[in-house]
Amino acid sequence: MASTILEMRDITKTFPGVKALSNVTLSVEEGEIHAIVGENGAGKSTLMKVLSGVYPSGTYDGTIVFRGQECQFAGIHDSERLGIVIIHQELALVPMLSIAENIFLGNEHASYGVIDWNANETRTRALLKKVGLDEDPKTLITNIGVGKQQLVEIAKALSKQVKLLILDEPTASLSEKDSQALLDLLLEFKRQGMTSILISHKLNEVSRVADHVTVIRDGQTIETLARKDVTEDRIVTSMVGRSLDDRYPPREPKIGEVVLEVKDWSVYHPIHAERQVIKGIDLNVRRGEVVGIAGLMGAGRTEFAMSLFGRSWGRRITGTVLLDGKPVDVSTVGRAVDRGIAYVTEDRKTYGLNLIDHIKHNVTAANMKGVSKRGVIDDLRELAVANEYRAKTNIRTPSVYQLTGNLSGGNQQKVVLSKWLFADPEVLILDEPTRGIDVGAKYEIYTIIARLAAEGRAIIVISSEMPELLGISDRIYVMNEGRIVGEMAASEASQEKIMRAIIRGEGKAAS
Amino acid sequence: MTVESSPSPQTGVAQDTHEPRVAVSALVTNLREYGLVLALIIIMLFFQFTTDGTLFKPLNLSNLVQQNSFIIVMALGMLLVIVAGHIDLSVGSVAGFIGALGANMMVTWQLGLLSNPLVASIVCLLVGAAIGAAQGYWIAYHRIPSFIVTLGGMLIFRGLCQAMLGGGLSVGPLPVSFKELSSGFIPELLGVWTLVPPTVNAAGKTIFGSGVQLQMTSVILGLIGVAAYAWFGLSARRTRERHGYQAEPFALFVAKTLIVSLLTLFLVYQFAIYKGLPIVLVVMGLLIGLFVFVTKRMVIGRRVYALGGNPKAAQLSGIKTERLTLYVFINMGVLSALGGLIIAARLGQAVPAAGLGSELDVIAAVFIGGASAMGGVGQVIATVVGGFIMGVMNNGMSIMGVNVDWQQVVKGLVLLGAVVFDVYNKNKA
Numbered sequence A: 001m002a003s004t005i006l007e008m009r010d011i012t013k014t015f016p017g018v019k020a021l022s023n024v025t026l027s028v029e030e031g032e033i034h035a036i037v038g039e040n041g042a043g044k045s046t047l048m049k050v051l052s053g054v055y056p057s058g059t060y061d062g063t064i065v066f067r068g069q070e071c072q073f074a075g076i077h078d079s080e081r082l083g084i085v086i087i088h089q090e091l092a093l094v095p096m097l098s099i100a101e102n103i104f105l106g107n108e109h110a111s112y113g114v115i116d117w118n119a120n121e122t123r124t125r126a127l128l129k130k131v132g133l134d135e136d137p138k139t140l141i142t143n144i145g146v147g148k149q150q151l152v153e154i155a156k157a158l159s160k161q162v163k164l165l166i167l168d169e170p171t172a173s174l175s176e177k178d179s180q181a182l183l184d185l186l187l188e189f190k191r192q193g194m195t196s197i198l199i200s201h202k203l204n205e206v207s208r209v210a211d212h213v214t215v216i217r218d219g220q221t222i223e224t225l226a227r228k229d230v231t232e233d234r235i236v237t238s239m240v241g242r243s244l245d246d247r248y249p250p251r252e253p254k255i256g257e258v259v260l261e262v263k264d265w266s267v268y269h270p271i272h273a274e275r276q277v278i279k280g281i282d283l284n285v286r287r288g289e290v291v292g293i294a295g296l297m298g299a300g301r302t303e304f305a306m307s308l309f310g311r312s313w314g315r316r317i318t319g320t321v322l323l324d325g326k327p328v329d330v331s332t333v334g335r336a337v338d339r340g341i342a343y344v345t346e347d348r349k350t351y352g353l354n355l356i357d358h359i360k361h362n363v364t365a366a367n368m369k370g371v372s373k374r375g376v377i378d379d380l381r382e383l384a385v386a387n388e389y390r391a392k393t394n395i396r397t398p399s400v401y402q403l404t405g406n407l408s409g410g411n412q413q414k415v416v417l418s419k420w421l422f423a424d425p426e427v428l429i430l431d432e433p434t435r436g437i438d439v440g441a442k443y444e445i446y447t448i449i450a451r452l453a454a455e456g457r458a459i460i461v462i463s464s465e466m467p468e469l470l471g472i473s474d475r476i477y478v479m480n481e482g483r484i485v486g487e488m489a490a491s492e493a494s495q496e497k498i499m500r501a502i503i504r505g506e507g508k509a510a511s
Numbered sequence B: 001m002t003v004e005s006s007p008s009p010q011t012g013v014a015q016d017t018h019e020p021r022v023a024v025s026a027l028v029t030n031l032r033e034y035g036l037v038l039a040l041i042i043i044m045l046f047f048q049f050t051t052d053g054t055l056f057k058p059l060n061l062s063n064l065v066q067q068n069s070f071i072i073v074m075a076l077g078m079l080l081v082i083v084a085g086h087i088d089l090s091v092g093s094v095a096g097f098i099g100a101l102g103a104n105m106m107v108t109w110q111l112g113l114l115s116n117p118l119v120a121s122i123v124c125l126l127v128g129a130a131i132g133a134a135q136g137y138w139i140a141y142h143r144i145p146s147f148i149v150t151l152g153g154m155l156i157f158r159g160l161c162q163a164m165l166g167g168g169l170s171v172g173p174l175p176v177s178f179k180e181l182s183s184g185f186i187p188e189l190l191g192v193w194t195l196v197p198p199t200v201n202a203a204g205k206t207i208f209g210s211g212v213q214l215q216m217t218s219v220i221l222g223l224i225g226v227a228a229y230a231w232f233g234l235s236a237r238r239t240r241e242r243h244g245y246q247a248e249p250f251a252l253f254v255a256k257t258l259i260v261s262l263l264t265l266f267l268v269y270q271f272a273i274y275k276g277l278p279i280v281l282v283v284m285g286l287l288i289g290l291f292v293f294v295t296k297r298m299v300i301g302r303r304v305y306a307l308g309g310n311p312k313a314a315q316l317s318g319i320k321t322e323r324l325t326l327y328v329f330i331n332m333g334v335l336s337a338l339g340g341l342i343i344a345a346r347l348g349q350a351v352p353a354a355g356l357g358s359e360l361d362v363i364a365a366v367f368i369g370g371a372s373a374m375g376g377v378g379q380v381i382a383t384v385v386g387g388f389i390m391g392v393m394n395n396g397m398s399i400m401g402v403n404v405d406w407q408q409v410v411k412g413l414v415l416l417g418a419v420v421f422d423v424y425n426k427n428k429a
Helices: A044-052 A076-081 A099-103 A117-130 A146-158 A176-191 A203-209 A232-240 A301-308 A333-338 A348-352 A359-363 A379-392 A409-422 A439-454 A466-472 A495-510 B011-050 B058-083 B091-108 B117-141 B146-164 B176-183 B216-242 B250-272 B279-297 B299-309 B311-316 B321-347 B358-368 B380-400 B404-428
Strands: A004-015 A018-029 A033-037 A061-066 A069-071 A084-087 A164-168 A195-199 A212-217 A220-226 A258-268 A276-286 A290-294 A315-323 A341-344 A427-431 A458-462 A475-480 A483-489 B192-196 B212-215
Touching: A004 A044, A018 A033, A018 A044, A018 A195, A018 A212, A033 A044, A033 A176, A033 A203, A044 A076, A044 A084, A044 A164, A044 A195, A076 A084, A084 A146, A099 A117, A099 A146, A117 A146, A146 A176, A176 A195, A176 A203, A195 A203, A203 A232, A212 A232, A220 A232, A232 A439, A258 A301, A276 A301, A276 A458, A276 A483, A290 A439, A290 A466, A301 A341, A301 A427, A301 A458, A333 A341, A341 A409, A348 A409, A348 B311, A359 A379, A359 A409, A359 B299, A379 A409, A409 A439, A439 A458, A439 A466, A466 A495, A475 A495, A483 A495, B011 B380, B058 B091, B058 B176, B058 B250, B058 B279, B058 B299, B058 B321, B058 B358, B058 B380, B091 B117, B091 B146, B091 B321, B091 B358, B117 B146, B117 B176, B117 B321, B176 B279, B176 B321, B192 B216, B212 B216, B212 B250, B216 B250, B279 B299, B279 B380, B299 B311, B299 B321, B311 B321, B358 B380, B358 B404, B380 B404
Parallel strands: A018 A220, A033 A195, A033 A212, A084 A164, A164 A195, A290 A458, A290 A475, A341 A427, A427 A458
Antiparallel strands: A004 A018, A004 A061, A061 A069, A212 A220, A258 A276, A258 A315, A475 A483, B192 B212
16 A cells, blocks of 8 residues: 655635645645645645745644654755745746756756756756657747747756656646647556646546545545546536536527638738748638637637737738728728727737736726726726626626736636727637636636527637537538638537547648 | 636625725825825925025925926836837937037027027927937837837937037036026016014114015915816816716825815925926926826826736737827827926026936836836826935935935935835735
C-alpha cells in the first residue's frame, strides 16, 4: 500500500471579511496523480498558496505534514527546498530570455557569480529531453508557443529536485493536442514515482489521469473520490452542489435570414509579411443562429475574427463583408461596432478589461454614447446600466464598484460580455467564451448565449472544446490552417467528424 | 494574478448588505485624498509655526500663488499624460521657449497687431499646441516611447529658447498689461469695505489689527464659489437619493463641505484684506474646475483612463487610441505654453533659464497626488494638492532660509515618502 506523502489537516484561512478555507483536509499518496476540482472561488488556489508557503505559516490555522514531517513554511523557498513546486496558471517565464536562462533563473550554475553556460546548457538539454521538448536551449521563450512554454515550466520544476509537482490549470490555454501530450507526460512522471497535484476545470482530463479526485466547494472539502468511483456526473454534482441535468441549456432555435456574410476573406501576418494566415474564407450566419467555428490551436480562428472586427489583426486584408445583404465598411473598430458587430476576446485580461478600473466603467466602455449626451456622462444612467447588466449576466459581487482585476475568471468573463451586450450588437463573435471558468459559470454563459440567439441576434462561437461547440451551436464550420475545411449542421456533427475534417484538410493543404 | 472573489452563496442577500459597505468603501477609497489634504494642512501649519506666521500673511499667500501657479497649470496637463501611460519631460523647456517667443513678439520684433500682448499670447498658445502635436505624433502614430521623444524635445526647446534670446541674454521689459497675468489682481468693481478703520498711533504707524479693508469683489466671488460648491454637492446627493442610490454618509458630506468651505473662505479673506484675488489664481481655479469636469464627467476624460488602464482593451472597445494620445499631448503643449507665459509675466522678462527643471516639480506634483506610473490612475484635485504641497514647501523653506541644496533633498524625500505610502496602502488593501 502506498504511503501518504502529504497531509493537510483542518486548514482554515480567513481574509478580512471572508473565510476562504474552512477545515479543509487533503491527503495525497506517494506516487499518485491527485486532482483537485472546484468552481472558481472555491478555494483551490488559496489552498495551494497555503501549501507552497505563499501564505506563510501563522497566517492560517491547521497543520501540513509532508513526508512525515510537520512543516511550517515561511515562504516559497522553504517549500521548494523540500521539493514542493507549484506551476501557476499564468506562466512565470521571462519572454526575452532563453529556455536555459529561464530554467536556471535564480539557480544558475555559477562560481563566484560567473555563470558556467556549458553546464547550464548540458543540464537544460537533459531536462528538455525528459519533458519531450525538442528545442535549442538558446531559443528565446517568446519564440515558442504556450504549449512548449508549459513544458519549460515543468523542466524548470524538475531542475529543482521536485518531489511533489503542483499544476494549476496547466491546460487552460493549450490546444487539445498539447493538452494530451502534457497529460501523457504526467502519467510518465507517475511511472517514475513522482507525485503530482493537478488542479483542473476539465473533467475529461481529470477522469483520464487522476487516481484520486478531491472536490472543494465554498472553501470546504466535499469529498475525495477514488479512481473507480469517478464519473463526470458525480464530480459535477458535488462541485456545484446540485445536479446539472444537462450541461447545456435547452433552446429551440428560430433561425431567420442571413445577417452577416463574409466572402473571400484573406489576411497576411502583421510581421511576417509573406505569410498568408487566412486564405479566402467564406462564411455566413443567420438571425437567431449560433454558429460554431472548430479547429486546433493555430488554425487562424482568432486571427480571422480579429481581422474582421475593425482590422484589429493582420495586414493586407481583402474580402467583402455583407450585413443584411449590403456591403459594409468595418475597417475600424468604431465602424464595426456602429454597424452592430461585437467581438468578445479570448484573452479577457489582455484585450477585454481595464483591470485597474471597476465594473461600472468597464461595462460602458464600448458604448459611451449610451450613457452620455454631447460628450458629458450621465453618472446615474451609467450606474443604472451597470447594475442592470450585473443582474442580467449574474455577476456575483457586492457592488459595481469592484475592480475587475479582483474578480474571478467567470465574473470577469461576464463583465466583458456585459460590455458588448450593452453595445447592442446584431452579430456577436465570442472567442473561447468559457476558457478558464468553472462549470457553474459556463452554464450561465451558455444560458446567456441561448437568450441572445432567441432575441434574434446572430452569434459566432469560437471554441477549442468540441463538446461545447456541439452542445450550443446550430451549425459548425471547421477551420484548419486558415481555411474552412468543413461545414456541418450540429445535429449531424460529432467530435470524430470534426477531427476527420481537420485531418483531411491537412492532407489537402499538403497536396 | 487573480484574487478569487469570495464565494457568495448569499447573492440574494448582497443587496441588503450593500449600503453600509458602500459607506465604508466611500471612506476607504477617499481615504487617500483626505490623507493628502491632511498632509497639506499639517505642512502648512508646520511652516506657519516655523516662519513665525509669515506663511499665511496676505502678501506671502499672494506670492505663493504667483510663484507656483505655473507648476499647477502644467501639472493638469501632465496628469492626463501620465494617466494615459506616458510622460512629458519637455514641459519646462517648452515653457521657456514660449516665454522667449512671446517676449520677442511683444518687445523685439515689431509685428504690429501680432505684438499686442493678447494676440501674442494667443499665438503662443497655438504654437504650444503645435509643439504638443509634433511630439504627440511620433508617440501616438509611430509608437516611439514618450520618454525618448520628450527627452529630445527637452533639449531642442531649451536650445531654441537660449538661441532666441541671443545666448544668455534676457528680453524685456514686457508690457505692463501682460505682466498683469501673473502679478495683477482682479479689478475692484464693488469698492472697498472698511472692516476696521485704521488707527494711527503716536509714532504715525497704523496699529496692528486695525485698518482692515476688504476687496468686496473678491469676497463676493469667494462666497459665490463656496455656495456653488455646497449647492452642487447637495443637489448631486439629492439626485442620487431620488434614484434610490446610496450617497456617502450625510455626516461625512457635511464635514467635508464645511472644511473645504471654511478653508476657502479663510484664504479668500486673506486675499481680500490685501489686494484681492490674483488674476492667475482665478485662471488656475477655472482650469482646475474644467479639468475636474473633463476627467470625471466627460467621455473623452474617461477614455484617457481606459487608454492608460489597458490600451489594447481600449482599442478593441472602439476607442481611437492614437488620436486620443495625440490630443493628450496637444493639451499638454497648450498648458506648457500657458505656464511659460505665466513665468514670463511674473519675471517681467524672458530669461534663458525660465522653467528650467520645472518638469520635475510638475511630474512630482502628479505622483505625490497618487497617480500611477503605469497609467490609468490619477485625480485632478489630488494633483493640485500635490502641487500645493510642493509649493508650500518651496515657499516655507525659502522663508526659513533653508539652503536651496537642502530644499531639493527634502522635496525628494517627500516625493519618495508619498509614493511609498501609496504602495504600502495598496498592499494592505
